[in-house]
Amino acid sequence: MLSVFDLARKSLARAAAVLATVALSACVPSAGPGGGSGPKIDPGAPVPVALLVPSGSGQASDELLARSLQNAARLAISDLGNVKIDLRVYSTAGQPAQAGAMATKAVDEGAKIILGPVYAQEANAAGLAVAGRGINVLSFSNNTDIAGGNVFVLGPTFQNTGDRLGRYAVRAGKSRVMIVHDQNLGGEAGRNAIQRGVSAAGGQVVGIQSYEFSQNGIVAAVPAIAAAARNTNAQAVFLTADTAGALPLVTQLLRDNGVSPPNTAFIGLTRWDIPSATLGLPGVQGGWFAMPDPALYNQFQSRYQAAFGEPPLPISGLAYDGIAAIGALVKQGKSNALSTSGLTQGSGFVGVGGIFRLRPDGTNERGLAVASIQNNQLVVLDPAPRSFSGAGS
Secondary structure (H helix, E strand, O other): OOOHHHHHHHHHHHHHHHHHHHHHHOOOOOOOOOOOOOOOOOOOOOEEEEEEEOOOOOOHHHHHHHHHHHHHHHHHHHOOOOOOEEEEEEEOOOOHHHHHHHHHHHHHOOOOEEEOOOOHHHHHHHHHHHHHHOOOEEEOOOOHHHOEOOEEEOOOOHHHHHHHHHHHHHHOOOOEEEEEEEOOHHHHHHHHHHHHHHHHOOOEEEEEEEEOOOHHHHHHHHHHHHHHHHHOOOOEEEEOOOOOOOHHHHHHHHHHOOOOOOOOEEEEOOOOOOOHHHHHOHHHOOOEEEEOOHHHHHHHHHHHHHHHOOOOOOOHHHHHHHHHHHHHHHHOOOOOOOOHHHHOOOOOEEEOOEEEEEOOOOOEEEOOEEEEEEOOEEEEEEOOOOOOOOOOO
16 A cells, blocks of 8 residues: 555656646747637538647547547537537647647638647647637637637636635635645646635635645645644645645645644645545545536536446546537527627536636636545535526635
8 A cells, every 4th residue: 555655756756747848838928819709600500610639649648638529529519409510620749830730721621610729839829820810719728828819728727716715715714824835837826826816705815835846845844834824823725736746745744743624724726536546545634625516527427438438538528618618609590609709608608517608818717616525535515506697606
């Protein structure tokens, strides 16, 4: 059986492998102005939709990702009833230059909107390539640095989660919050989102602590972090750490240093239920985090498994969401259904994890549930809203 230190070593090694990607994507320039208004369509005819996937890169992981995205998109199309989508798939090989070229080719061949690609630089390149032609891009990225102009991000954002959990914490009487973050770009972005979310909810950030993103760095930093939590009378510790990185070790060491729920709430900016083995870790028991509506997402997983004989990758739900949004707009019967104003309608859409809507600045808002881990089980503390009239209260 792995100790928490063994698990942390493996987790930190995996997480370090993606830091280069985060570093690169965090500095991608925003898609510029121009375009994005949306082309005219014939709602009574099949609507050409381009799906940009990362196949062709030579990486098995990209091939699996491409297949999962295509499958989810086709599952969504089968649920649209009388609305017809002409789905056309283009391979980007995970490369920005090819993503831009494929976006241009797709529009040349009649695409009225682009769904994908996955990676931030790809999405930025695709958006820039077709911005002048009035075509919107619904990317699978969650990097808000590329949002804007004709590029929307469908992925869950730190700010959405920070806002939801900030409101819940204040409502639950945990308004004095200390932020604890990784010393890397992802941790710093998460810190900023938490600060904004807690402040907007009327809470107070009573301290900010961080640790070097390594096992030794965490072990060295936690005693001082725990002391700061006590000295500031923090009612909650809001962590940017994820299950693939520092979370198992940080939460356990905080407990070992006398800081733990329920007196001091543990709040997570990331999903604590993936992978499922995390539910059994002593350190995360009692922690709070946000997630899509679990009942709806479980339905999607079951249907996908039945249709394709394998489980969906978590990101594949974004392909379903994109098709669901496009289908709902086309169903309204308007020739300008895929315009920016249509995509950003206030009532939003319903996807695999519940309600979501696209914002004029290219970011998104999702109706999230607040969950906890109790006795090694997932427990929903506050259900996801089913409409935006009271979303994420």
